[in-house]
Amino acid sequence: MSFLRRWHRASILACLISAFALPTSHAADQGPVLIGLDADMSASTALGGEAIRRGAIIAIEEINRTGGVLGRPFELVVRDHRGNPDRGIDNIAEFGAMEELVAVLGGVHTPVAMAEIEAIHEHEVIYLGPWAAGTFVVENGNEPNFVYRISVRDEYAGEFLIDAALARGYKNPGLLLWQTAWGRSNEVAMKGALQRRGMKPAAIEWFNTGTKGVGKQLEEMMRSSADVIMLVAQPDGATTVMRDLAALPDSERLPVIAHWGFTGSAFHDDAGSALDAVDLTFLQTFSFFAPPFADRADRVMKSYCMQFDDCDGPASIFAPTGTAHAYDLVHILAKAIEAAGSIERSAVRRALDALKRHDGLVRVYEPPFTPHNHDALGPQDFRLATYDRKGVIVPLDLP
């Protein structure tokens, strides 16, 4: 797998860079400060995990180049949960046992993050989520709450997607949801959004991981007179939906406004020609094509292209949201560590809650987090995007 090879090379390179960048101090003798990455690195959303890893690497490289944190370099430790919550839980336990580990970057997707909540808090591992939108990932009821997120929050996504549907003139959205915590989170969000608008979903249909077809669900959509499908799906599910939709006659082929769950994968290649037949738009938070801060985006782009051989411009950044979110999270973590003066997790957690500002790639975080709000992004950070003919994610409102 080319990404893994690149990942290995980048890791080694990062380690070498970090080693040369370290100031000769007592802190350097303590070794690196570990940041864990618990993401799908090999399964259906491996591109998302890789995107996150790349964003973290770029940030770590920048931080280490300036002396690291507390005089110690950052080092990224990667564990592959393959989208399997049980693996994620074990990874968290492993990370939690690492004494020099301060935080764990999460990966795609919400079901894993949700499963890891207990372990996160058992081991008091700071969880930084760049790509898990489930509302209750952050709103997990724990106190203190070790989960922080620069990512979509379904509660907001629901509002945003329903508004997007209504803005496009659709009046009877049907919900087609993945039968997981994430799907259920979006059910609550979208139903809430519709309810606040005095509406109800035309239909709420579910599908399971590994489903071979959603024909019955689409029939139900048609039977319920849905005029748009609000899709919350992982890559395999989204591919199945696209193919089944493309197989329908034009009159029955509903447009799809989707969450972002399939964007960190080979979905575009897998769905293939079906995407030519289906009107698909989906949620994104960041694009290198229209970054809110061009200079920061350019700098990160250059670093990206220096680090990774497959980079030849923004179009080659396959999952920009994951990369950007991870980039910002690592920088924020570094600030928190510096502010805490320690890598002790609780101290760092408190520092995270106390940070005042960070000028990130995605936005200016002012503050990134508060003790009662561990979600750094809001609906204003959301946009719709689509795939161009080459499979590049481009914002819909791209001039």
Added chain:
Amino acid sequence: MTSTAAPASLISRTLWRVLPAIVIVQLVIGWLAWTAMQDLVSTELESRLHRQAEQYAALIAVKLETVIGTATSVAENDLIVNGIMDAEGRDQYIPVFFETAQVSGLAEADAEITLADYKGRRIASNRQDVDYSDAAWLPRVLNGEVWHEVRNRAFTVAAPVMIADQGEGLIVIRYEAAELARLVTVPARADAIAVLADASDPIYSSNPAFAGLSQADEDGRPDWAVMSAGIPGFEELRLLAAERRAKAMATVDWLGLYLGAAMLSSIAAVVIAIAATAYMGTRPVHSFIDNVEQITRTGDLGQTIKIEGTREFHRLAGAFNRMLKSLKSTTASRDALQKLNAGLAEANEALDHANAELERSNRELDDFAHIASHDLKEPLRAISNHANFLLEDYSGKLDEDGEKRLNRLIKLSHRMETLIADLLFFSRIRKGEIEEESIDLNAIIADIEVSLADMMRQRNARLLIPRPLPTVTAAGPHMRTVFQNLITNAIKYNDSEEKIVEIGVDENQNAAAGPVFNVCDNGIGIEDTFKTDIFRIFKRLNSEKAYGEGTGAGLTFVKKIIENQGGKIWLESTPGEGSAFYFTLDGASA
């Protein structure tokens, strides 16, 4: 020592000769059939058990494969796959999924079904306290292999839940001993079915009486016939099908009884058939015998044998009746036959008496001839001697006439002796007196010619034999006497300058009677009136002065010898030209 017991009847003799062989053959056939039946039944039993074992094994394999298929299907079910991903919500639906009929058959079988995570830890199960973390097969299953084993009397199937080409969890279905026994239970026609795993106790046995099995029992036990078959796809399992030998062989036992009864019936049938056949065969024989005995008693050839019975007896009786008829028609009656036999007997008796008289007469004649010869010769010899004495003693005292008379007396005495000798010789000429033998007549004549050489030279006589004479069976001395007398007469009574005597044989003249010999000469011949007299004893047709001395008995000897030989002699003669004497030797007539 000759047995005097009555001979055995046809029935008993046939039975004693045939029955033992039949019994032996029946016993041998019966034993062979019994053995063959046993082998057949045993082979059929083993074949049937083998088929059953294979069928049951296949059936159990299907059942076990169904469980494997169920595990695989469940692992592929999107609800289960989703359950791997949906850690938060799976507890809501996975247990329900396990507990419902969605997992076909498992609820009824009370089998364990477990969804485990990628480390074998229980996610959901209808059992508590299940954990496959230490299962040796876990890595293989997570690599995508559907695995199964029977161990410690439990059947375990593990199928991976594959996500993105890797096992992210697994479905485990497990049948413990009791459930496994129910799973492998099949309706069996055999007396006992047992399923073995490894060398352990049977997982399942349909018959408690067939308990205590081990793989060693696959070779069979005395009381059970056992056949085994591997369960396809499950090398660790073997199925044994067994049947009680006694039950299987019960049929053979009944067949044996039937066979024995059939053999006894067969023997009895043979005995009855032999007896009936013998009776049917001998009844016409007895009737025939009775008829013959009656004919014998009565002598009535007019009776006929009753024609009855088989075709052979019909032929026999018919032939016998024809024989009786032929006897009756071609021979005299019994009385005539008896009279004829009596006459023949009297004639034979008279003939015997006559032969006895003849023999006595011959003996008396021989005695008389011998005595007479001796008695006659004695005085003649005395006369001759006295005459010689007188001549010697008184030769000077007797005148010429007196000497002449004494010489005449001596000569007459000698002549008388010669006549007596010839008479004696004549009396002894009888057939059988001298042993007959095969005689070469050429050799006899050659010998006669030698003995007459001086005479023939003096008289200028020549003996001719145009072709060789045959060999005859006769007395040699008698044949010599015949030819010598005929040759001597032919020379003596011949005035020809060259006296020719020709001896020949004519084969063609009355060939059935044998050859006709001839002695021909060119002598003085014999007139017809004397052709009979010349054969009288002592008869001379010419004086001694004219043609020399002789008693005149020679031709008499020749005639008697020839007639004793069964032949006949005759002559043809022309006075002054010669004579031809013809004779046969075997009763032939000219």
